[in-house]
Amino acid sequence: MRDNKTDVIVVGGGPAGISCAITIARAGKQVVLIERGKFAGSKNVFGGAIYAQPTREIFPDFEKTAPIERKTVEHKFALLGEDDGTVISYKEKPDENASYSVIRGKFDRWMAEEAQKEGVILVEETVVKDLLLDKGYVVGVRTEIEEYYADIVVLADGVNSLLARQIGLRNTITPEDVALSVKEVYKLPENIINERFHVTSDEGCIYEIFGGPMLGMLGLGFLYTNKNSVSIGLGVTLSELVKKSLRPYELLDKLKLHPEIAPLLKDGELLEYSAHLIPEGGFKKIPKIIGNGVMICGDAAMLVNNMHWEGTNLAMISGKLAGETAVIALGKNDFSENSLIRYADELENSFIIKDLRTYKDLMSGIGARASHFLEYYPQKINSFFKMFTTTDSTPKRQNYRKFIKSIFTDRKFTDLPKDAWCAIKLLWSILIK
């Protein structure tokens, strides 16, 4: 046996990699977690909020000690026109399935420290350049300075996963398969945040933002309240930005100027600007997630449910399942694809693949009629409320009739049945098969 060898190497200290590594360490096996940033979380960006239930599966008591910002009590769905908007607000009575806003630079770092306490060997500031192969098996990694061997290598190296590509498990990713997200965090006093969002110091609010500068595009804006700051950002499918030749930060600047959003950020001081890719290819773009001596988790496996803003939870649970499989494979001393297939099976039986399969046709379906679903209808909803709230001494019946007539005359007559058919097909694919 080589002296520079361990049981498992996990590449990438994000939610997937940490969850995988800690699961393996808890079973008494040796695991090395390699992170390329200065600390775990330093290269990571998300909206964002984490979800209590899946996080508890990895860290049962995290609510007591983890660096949490605010517990979500309000969800707002903002449907923005060019300069108007309709906002639906849901006030939640948080239960054990709550979500929390966190800052990745603090939270991921905390998770990695907890993992170290349980025996994970964390190696930071180290880039894995290549995977080492022997007789068709992945047997280790080559970093910038050395070669390191393991029975199993887990790739949790994020959306760009250069390593999965290197060993041919992952097909070429196209601009349709990812969203480019830009985000800005604004410092605001705690009491101002509480007043603006109608929350107490422990409570938080999430905005999901449709339309506005993203009208007609597959894109989504978001706003999260932290303790002393507000995160605002948006993600737009890269292919839309390419097609329309748009600068992502200019879209974000426009969103910040929208009358529905601007007052929320007023007088904020920009703390940090960031950007990240979100894997959005969905079910059809999940790569081959196992090979001889190797498994892929989290963003690297394209495990994101964009319809429900879920990513870190899929990352954590996929990491945990891969970790459990690694432990069993170590027990059997069998690291072949046939042995690691347990991970693929467990993933298949979990909510992760089930949910991604549920939404497999959603993005392509909506994307095909983007100018209708993502521009016409949002505008129409706003114009309905404009009509409903306007007092101009015209008879109401006349306004109603005019509005209803416009639905049939705004566009080609055939668009309405086409949309209805598309909606039925999508509903069918979501609910039935």
Place this chain on the structure above:
Amino acid sequence: MEYIDKMSNLDDKLYTVKYTPDTESHLLPVQECCRICKSKICTVICPAGVYSWENNKLVVNYENCLECGACRIACETSSLGWEYPKGNKGVTFKQG
């Protein structure tokens, strides 16, 4: 809207980002491919404005890279060499 104007300059945005720059680029365009590339889309979609087309050459301000990877995927000629910066280099997000 003075407070918004203040937020809207890319240089001001990038000024908030903590970088540990390397002395060599981790982004390696193949200039022959860039010359025949019609869209030069990297000069548009990059969230850090890393790329610019100057004097018939793609200029790469790799020090500003946010390491998102969008340029690699959007590259019209699929020719852009894209690696992670060395382990102790590149961007460090504190608020991500």
